[in-house]
Amino acid sequence: MSNDHVSLVINEQPVTVGAGTTILEAAQSLGIAIPTLCWAENLTPANVCRLCVVEAEGARTLVPACSRACEDGAEIRTDTNRVAQSRRMVLELLDSTNDLSQSPELQTLIDEYGADSSRYTDPATPEPSPKIEDDLFIRAYDRCVLCYKCVEACGEDAQFSFAISIADRGFDARVSTEYDVPLPESACVYCGNCIGVCPTNALQFKTEFDLREASDWRPEDQEVTETICSYCGVGCTLELHTQDNQIVKVTSPADHSVTSGHLCVKGRFGWEYLQAPVYRPPSDP
Amino acid sequence: MFGAGGGTSSYQEVEETDFVLLWGSNARTAHPIYFHHVLKGIRNGAAMYAVDPRLTDSAKFADAWLGIDVGTDIALANALAREIIASDLHAPEFIQHATTGFEQFAEHVDSYTLDFAAEITGVEAGSIKDLAHRYATAESAQILWTLGITEHHNGVENVLSLCNLALLTGHVGRWGSGLVPLRGQNNVQGGGDMGALPNKLPGFQDVNDPIARKKFEELYGVALNPRPGLHLTLMFEAMSKGELSGLYIIGENPAESEADVQRARTLLEGLDFLVVQDIFMTRTAEMADVVLPASVGWAESEGTVTSSERRVQRVRAALTPPEGARHDHDIIGDLAECMNVPWPARSPEELWDELRTLSSMHRGMSYARLEEHQGLQWPCPDNDHPGTTYLHSWLWEEDLGGREPAPFSLTEHSGPKEALSSEFPIRLTTGRVLDSFNTGVQSRGYRSPIRSGSDLEISPMDAEHLGLSNGEEVVVSSPRGSVKMTITIERDQPRGLAFTTFHFPELVDLNVLTNDQWDPLSGTAEFKAAAIRIDKLTGHDRA
Amino acid sequence: MPDLKFSNAEPDESERLLIDALVDNPPIIRHSERVVHGGVRRAKDVRHLLLPGLHLLNNSKGWISPGGLNYLAESLRVPPAEAFGVASFYDLFELEEPEGDGPRHHVCVDPSCAIAGASSYAEHLRSQGHSVHESPCLGQCERGPALFVQARGSAPIDMSSGANEEPQFDTTLSNKLLQRFGNVDPTSLESYRESGGYQALDRALSLGSDEVLKLVTDAGLTGRGGAAFPTGIKWRAVAEHHGPQKYVVANADESEPGTFKDRMILENDPFALIEAMTIAGVSTGCFKGWIYVRGEYTTAAELLTSAIEQAYDAGLLGEHAQNDSYSFDIELRQGAGAYICGEETALFNSIEGFRGEPRSKPPFPTDSGLFGCPTIVNNPETLLNVLEIVLHGVEGFRAAGTRESPGTKLFCVSGDVGRPGLYEAEFGVPLRVLLAAADTPSSEIRAVLLGGAAGSFLGPDQLDVPLSFEGAAASDATLGSGAVMAFSKDADFLGIVSQLAKFFRDESCGQCVPCRIGTTRQHEVLLQIDSTGPNSKQRNLLADLSLVMGDASICGLGHTAASAVQSALREGLLGEPYE
Ligand SMILES: Cc1cc2nc3c(=O)[nH]c(=O)nc-3n(C[C@H](O)[C@H](O)[C@H](O)COP(=O)(O)O)c2cc1C
Ligand code: SF4
Ligand code: SF4
Ligand code: SF4
Ligand code: FES
Ligand code: FES
Numbered sequence A: 001m002s003n004d005h006v007s008l009v010i011n012e013q014p015v016t017v018g019a020g021t022t023i024l025e026a027a028q029s030l031g032i033a034i035p036t037l038c039w040a041e042n043l044t045p046a047n048v049c050r051l052c053v054v055e056a057e058g059a060r061t062l063v064p065a066c067s068r069a070c071e072d073g074a075e076i077r078t079d080t081n082r083v084a085q086s087r088r089m090v091l092e093l094l095d096s097t098n099d100l101s102q103s104p105e106l107q108t109l110i111d112e113y114g115a116d117s118s119r120y121t122d123p124a125t126p127e128p129s130p131k132i133e134d135d136l137f138i139r140a141y142d143r144c145v146l147c148y149k150c151v152e153a154c155g156e157d158a159q160f161s162f163a164i165s166i167a168d169r170g171f172d173a174r175v176s177t178e179y180d181v182p183l184p185e186s187a188c189v190y191c192g193n194c195i196g197v198c199p200t201n202a203l204q205f206k207t208e209f210d211l212r213e214a215s216d217w218r219p220e221d222q223e224v225t226e227t228i229c230s231y232c233g234v235g236c237t238l239e240l241h242t243q244d245n246q247i248v249k250v251t252s253p254a255d256h257s258v259t260s261g262h263l264c265v266k267g268r269f270g271w272e273y274l275q276a277p278v279y280r281p282p283s284d285p
Numbered sequence B: 001m002f003g004a005g006g007g008t009s010s011y012q013e014v015e016e017t018d019f020v021l022l023w024g025s026n027a028r029t030a031h032p033i034y035f036h037h038v039l040k041g042i043r044n045g046a047a048m049y050a051v052d053p054r055l056t057d058s059a060k061f062a063d064a065w066l067g068i069d070v071g072t073d074i075a076l077a078n079a080l081a082r083e084i085i086a087s088d089l090h091a092p093e094f095i096q097h098a099t100t101g102f103e104q105f106a107e108h109v110d111s112y113t114l115d116f117a118a119e120i121t122g123v124e125a126g127s128i129k130d131l132a133h134r135y136a137t138a139e140s141a142q143i144l145w146t147l148g149i150t151e152h153h154n155g156v157e158n159v160l161s162l163c164n165l166a167l168l169t170g171h172v173g174r175w176g177s178g179l180v181p182l183r184g185q186n187n188v189q190g191g192g193d194m195g196a197l198p199n200k201l202p203g204f205q206d207v208n209d210p211i212a213r214k215k216f217e218e219l220y221g222v223a224l225n226p227r228p229g230l231h232l233t234l235m236f237e238a239m240s241k242g243e244l245s246g247l248y249i250i251g252e253n254p255a256e257s258e259a260d261v262q263r264a265r266t267l268l269e270g271l272d273f274l275v276v277q278d279i280f281m282t283r284t285a286e287m288a289d290v291v292l293p294a295s296v297g298w299a300e301s302e303g304t305v306t307s308s309e310r311r312v313q314r315v316r317a318a319l320t321p322p323e324g325a326r327h328d329h330d331i332i333g334d335l336a337e338c339m340n341v342p343w344p345a346r347s348p349e350e351l352w353d354e355l356r357t358l359s360s361m362h363r364g365m366s367y368a369r370l371e372e373h374q375g376l377q378w379p380c381p382d383n384d385h386p387g388t389t390y391l392h393s394w395l396w397e398e399d400l401g402g403r404e405p406a407p408f409s410l411t412e413h414s415g416p417k418e419a420l421s422s423e424f425p426i427r428l429t430t431g432r433v434l435d436s437f438n439t440g441v442q443s444r445g446y447r448s449p450i451r452s453g454s455d456l457e458i459s460p461m462d463a464e465h466l467g468l469s470n471g472e473e474v475v476v477s478s479p480r481g482s483v484k485m486t487i488t489i490e491r492d493q494p495r496g497l498a499f500t501t502f503h504f505p506e507l508v509d510l511n512v513l514t515n516d517q518w519d520p521l522s523g524t525a526e527f528k529a530a531a532i533r534i535d536k537l538t539g540h541d542r543a
Numbered sequence C: 001m002p003d004l005k006f007s008n009a010e011p012d013e014s015e016r017l018l019i020d021a022l023v024d025n026p027p028i029i030r031h032s033e034r035v036v037h038g039g040v041r042r043a044k045d046v047r048h049l050l051l052p053g054l055h056l057l058n059n060s061k062g063w064i065s066p067g068g069l070n071y072l073a074e075s076l077r078v079p080p081a082e083a084f085g086v087a088s089f090y091d092l093f094e095l096e097e098p099e100g101d102g103p104r105h106h107v108c109v110d111p112s113c114a115i116a117g118a119s120s121y122a123e124h125l126r127s128q129g130h131s132v133h134e135s136p137c138l139g140q141c142e143r144g145p146a147l148f149v150q151a152r153g154s155a156p157i158d159m160s161s162g163a164n165e166e167p168q169f170d171t172t173l174s175n176k177l178l179q180r181f182g183n184v185d186p187t188s189l190e191s192y193r194e195s196g197g198y199q200a201l202d203r204a205l206s207l208g209s210d211e212v213l214k215l216v217t218d219a220g221l222t223g224r225g226g227a228a229f230p231t232g233i234k235w236r237a238v239a240e241h242h243g244p245q246k247y248v249v250a251n252a253d254e255s256e257p258g259t260f261k262d263r264m265i266l267e268n269d270p271f272a273l274i275e276a277m278t279i280a281g282v283s284t285g286c287f288k289g290w291i292y293v294r295g296e297y298t299t300a301a302e303l304l305t306s307a308i309e310q311a312y313d314a315g316l317l318g319e320h321a322q323n324d325s326y327s328f329d330i331e332l333r334q335g336a337g338a339y340i341c342g343e344e345t346a347l348f349n350s351i352e353g354f355r356g357e358p359r360s361k362p363p364f365p366t367d368s369g370l371f372g373c374p375t376i377v378n379n380p381e382t383l384l385n386v387l388e389i390v391l392h393g394v395e396g397f398r399a400a401g402t403r404e405s406p407g408t409k410l411f412c413v414s415g416d417v418g419r420p421g422l423y424e425a426e427f428g429v430p431l432r433v434l435l436a437a438a439d440t441p442s443s444e445i446r447a448v449l450l451g452g453a454a455g456s457f458l459g460p461d462q463l464d465v466p467l468s469f470e471g472a473a474a475s476d477a478t479l480g481s482g483a484v485m486a487f488s489k490d491a492d493f494l495g496i497v498s499q500l501a502k503f504f505r506d507e508s509c510g511q512c513v514p515c516r517i518g519t520t521r522q523h524e525v526l527l528q529i530d531s532t533g534p535n536s537k538q539r540n541l542l543a544d545l546s547l548v549m550g551d552a553s554i555c556g557l558g559h560t561a562a563s564a565v566q567s568a569l570r571e572g573l574l575g576e577p578y579e
Helices: A023-029 A081-097 A104-113 A149-154 A193-197 A206-213 A265-269 B032-043 B073-086 B092-098 B102-109 B114-121 B125-137 B155-169 B188-193 B210-220 B232-240 B261-269 B328-338 B348-358 B367-372 B460-466 C013-022 C040-061 C066-076 C080-087 C111-115 C118-127 C189-194 C199-207 C209-218 C231-239 C261-268 C270-284 C298-313 C344-352 C380-398 C431-437 C469-474 C493-507 C513-528 C536-552 C556-560 C563-570
Strands: A005-010 A013-018 A053-056 A075-077 A137-139 A165-167 A174-176 A203-205 A223-228 A237-243 A246-251 B019-023 B047-051 B064-066 B141-145 B178-181 B246-250 B273-278 B290-293 B303-306 B311-315 B426-431 B456-458 B473-478 B481-489 B497-501 B530-536 C035-037 C104-108 C131-135 C147-150 C247-252 C288-293 C318-320 C326-334 C375-378 C408-415 C421-426 C445-450 C456-458 C483-488
Touching: A005 A023, A013 A023, A023 A053, A053 A081, A081 A104, A081 C513, A081 C536, A137 A206, A149 A193, A165 C080, A174 C080, A193 A203, A193 A265, A203 A206, A203 A246, A206 A246, A223 B311, A246 A265, B019 B032, B019 B125, B032 B047, B047 B125, B064 B125, B073 B102, B073 B114, B073 B125, B073 B155, B092 B155, B114 B125, B125 B155, B141 B155, B155 B178, B188 B303, B210 B348, B232 B261, B303 B348, B311 B367, B456 B460, B460 B481, B460 B530, C013 C040, C013 C066, C040 C066, C040 C080, C040 C326, C040 C344, C066 C080, C104 C118, C111 C118, C111 C408, C111 C483, C111 C493, C118 C131, C189 C270, C189 C298, C199 C209, C199 C270, C199 C380, C209 C231, C209 C270, C209 C380, C231 C270, C231 C375, C231 C380, C247 C261, C247 C270, C247 C344, C247 C380, C261 C270, C261 C298, C261 C380, C261 C408, C270 C288, C270 C298, C270 C326, C270 C375, C270 C380, C288 C298, C288 C344, C298 C326, C344 C375, C375 C380, C408 C431, C421 C431, C431 C445, C431 C483, C456 C563, C493 C513, C493 C563, C513 C536, C513 C556, C536 C556, C536 C563
Parallel strands: A005 A075, B019 B047, B019 B141, B047 B064, B141 B178, B246 B273, B273 B290, B426 B497, B456 B481, C104 C131, C247 C288, C247 C375, C288 C326, C408 C483
Antiparallel strands: A005 A013, A053 A075, A137 A203, A165 A174, A223 A237, A237 A246, B064 C035, B303 B311, B426 B530, B456 B497, B473 B481, B473 B530, C104 C147, C318 C326, C408 C421, C445 C456, C445 C483
8 A cells, every 4th residue: 555545444334545635535435424513625624513523443532534634444433323422412512502593504413413402401602692893794603603614714724814813711712803892993804704614604794684684584585696706807706695686695615716715805795786776876975 | 928918827826836926916905815825825835025115915924025116127127137147046948948038138137236226126235136036046936916017107018027037037837937917807818818909809819910810700701900909098099189089988987097087088078979888877978978788797697707817717697687787798799780790699608609719729618618617727729628727838848839939028127207306206106905996886885894095195204204194184296186185104105105096086086196108018007106296285275 | 924903002111111022033024114024934933922922911010901912912913813812811811901900819719728718718818808819729739728819010929939838748658759859959050960960961961862762761651741641652753753843841831620749840849850851852852942831830930940041051051052962942931821721732832822722633742743843742740750760770760660650650639638748659559558648547538539620539448549550540540640639528529529610611722512512511510419419310411421521522621521520420429329
């Protein structure tokens, strides 16, 4: 076996992968699904949610599939009771703390693993009121599962603006600007890359928030169209999410070689001028 | 540049290069997502140097910033070349193999000593030398630029000077090395691709090449004018001479975006017939005899655009246009029919396929393939071609791919046309801010929390000298006119330089101030180098 | 230097001066009006000054003001949000202006101090008008109730510096590691050398690094910081890396409740640590050592600072030390109230100026540790053993202890005992014997918490457990850091166990879900248990929490956060035993 490949067994199926391949990727190549929450293909694995844990023969504890590289000769199990118990508890703990109602994938997993958050009496939870500080997006941290994705996207994994960081520690840990100043006063440049990666809808477009408040958010009536941003010459792919011939939010595919899913404020939010129903206003503001 | 007009390198290459030379580009602000690729490169260990009159947001990421005087790029480039040659850091084998004119070039730049360049540019000789050595000794290196290089009366010469550096060191035609002009607007590259240049047919085929012309003439059954047309600035020249009396403008707003805008407005007003096709009722449209309301290209119609890495990508309709607005291709097709020109291809895909028969660099790019590959980079000559990540690999081929070697260009420093004087002692330069765009017609439409005003940024030293404080309103004058502006004292701003954005014509009719001197080779006006004076408000002004 | 945005908050003059003095090689150099050197790399190189800068700011005003933080962040080119994220990670930093300008009194309320009357002591201080903060174990368990005072406008003090107490240690069972305690003046290099100091380094230099590595390996030395990893393997792994940057780190963050041995080593024998680190450096090709001292150990830090200075002055540290026989530097860093920073990779992050969150392993520190370079991390006690091994050889070292656990061990004995203090004993000594040495009759004991908060309770029937790694393991226990907290039958075990659970809740870094939420829910369940003991629903919940924290957490904190609770349940300390 050459140095640049490793062979291992996952759920009794042998597989050979390139060195550095994660267990998650190797499992996917075998069609074995492993749930993830803090992992994203366009970000460095934060390795914090522990939803993806699997059993590795010989390891004292479970190991995170999303970030652990395959080792030659490893024997991995993704389907044991021990794995299921930990995943169930992770889901249960999250559900006991956060409002996960806008995370359909997590809801499905909660059912699948039988997580029962009603077992906890008077559990501590974060502050429920959303932060609405501007016209572009809102932050509802009672939905925040502290996956670190927004912090990474705002920082070294993409935007390098570092407007937000994790502050405090333990259960009080939270995503925050310095001294919790409102976002418009922070270093935020409104690229919305944090929204793009947030798995729980804690961060969402103000358009979506307003429609949800008006009970008019209808995913089943929405369409997604890929096109190219009309501003500068970089050529970023935009996914326009439309409902009733209106754009309701904009994303970009995480696997695109140009954007890696990230945009700037113009691409993300600069479409409002299209929304005038018939007549587009002339140049005065 | 040698060959077709497009960036030589893919975005991904800057992630893997060793050295980035950012020259006259504030990509952090103007091309934010391209800059993400640069940042990945820096994170992967690349060094970056920035050459720019201002310590821009982009330059703040650089290991070193060289703050040259506006319009002294050629002096710096030639001095870098001289230093590279003098220190024996050039690539003799590559030069021998792939270029011509090296001897004359070496002789030509010989007068550009470090001290001479230091004198001209205002940057210490030691730092120029440092840059020369870092660039020349890097394994792979890219030069990136934007309008800071091109928006000068001698913009083309500026670009040629940068090309010289790449030829001198062999930093071109290989993965990770190249010359990357970043396109300021979404489809500038695509416009060029499609022949929206005075002297080109689609696919960068020359108008005066009879063989190329013939393909088009056969298809449309008409004879084409073999003489190159006029670029925008020359059109205004022609208008002023009365040689041009009718204009059909598609998606431009020259009544606001032209340098010396008052002159431009007068000339537009003097036209016999003005047609404007736009998605907005722009200031220009308001002057038109006929307005053709168009649908929004990127969100309401189908088609393609080409990015700065020559990637042709699909745009698609997500919204139904407002009533009365029509797709550009329908308007033009109908016009053609009115003129009795056969117009066989009507749908965007038919038009595209028609183009593919005419332009070999686009031939392999069917809609299906564009979809499948997330766009393709030209040249892509056939249906099995993966597209071309970087250009000019022929420079490294045994027989140069059957081409002529690339010539060095002899360029001479000439400084901005509008020299500073005791009357107008401060240099004004313009640029973009992150959340706004061009004349602001589109970007004004959303409620950006980070929108800054159109203040005039000056250095603390100048502010002190002029007795100005932050937020003070002043009168700014150039040889062409005066406007009121608000002062922002910017710590990083070099002395003698003032900066503002050009996104707020409704607040500050800025192009009143800018110089309409334009580059005879490209037709680009000198947006970057007006001479101004700043005066405190008198009681009279305030009234 | 990314295009960071800083706030408009201004520092005051004193804050500005402090930071200017700290940052002597700034990340941005303005060569002239037209040439600026900066870049991301330069900023990375100075970021490790963030933690010292936060200390300076907090000490000067009693809190870290927005202006001060902003100025520090800007001077180091650290994004303000990140600087805030780091500052708010640590208990000792205040980010809101405190009321009044009196000092802040941290009184330990963990078990041993609770037994020693911590709550009435805290009441007493409050009644005197002091601002009192209830603190986790301050590492002074042998002389509780422990106190640590943060003044405003000066450096904080642990009260050991005020008290003229004799150090409480006992060498009747064994006297190797403690031999210099009380015999050597910890403020004097000369005194250290007179009693044989630096002979081990001389010998190590003459033996050569291969031989030293072999000695440490063959002696079977294992880590005393809790994980008992073989030291020789660690050293060899780093020695085999040939990069220019490698580090030795002494982990003196000691914060495990009930543990105070490292503090006593630093306070009584600081030169021994410096000598041992130097041996580690020269034997493995590391040119730089870092000592990370718990923030609350101010006396220890002062003594160490002086000891390091003296070693430099004597040419025992620095470039080309001892007539060019080696080069080795040592830099001191102080923590700021975060137990988790004792976890080796969290410690790296803390030194580097990031939040003290443990990293995912692999990569292990020996491959990628401090600043991403190969790093040896050792506990001070581990390092002290190296001196013994180098001087007395494998045989000499192995003469004490058991086959699997050779040598001697320091035990921190506290709680309901006759004579709390630091005891040295050979590995394998029965717990009962150790307790007897501390004048504690076994009959008085209801339970012993072995290994600190991360350890487990042993009942009266387990007092004969031999105190060796294998002996403890056989009883489902761990020696951990050597904490031995004894409790009589009068102890309020529910209170004690809840307090331990609170400790983990407070000290979790908050990174991973099992630990961040698990420790919180565990504490909540314990608070809901009444005097009749846990019901089956509560037991099930605690068991499930134990499982997920033990199996799916990132680091040792989460892995062990349920250990004491589960053992207390097993032992019947909270009501009827089960299983
Ligand atoms: C939560 C936690 C806290 C720790 N605290 C300490 C500590 O204060 N001192 C220490 O030496 N090791 C501590 N460790 C163990 C270190 O991670 C590391 O294993 C040790 O410093 C290695 O040194 P050794 O091999 O000499 O024991 C801690 C581990 C964890 C998980
Ligand atoms: S919008 Fe962009 S800059 Fe602002 S917090 Fe989100 S990722 Fe950071
Ligand atoms: S806000 Fe969203 S992306 Fe950010 S940490 Fe919370 S859940 Fe993750
Ligand atoms: S186990 Fe706890 S302390 Fe360790 S990384 Fe996870 S949250 Fe942090
Ligand atoms: S997905 Fe692996 S730890 Fe979160
Ligand atoms: S200092 Fe109080 S228990 Fe350790």
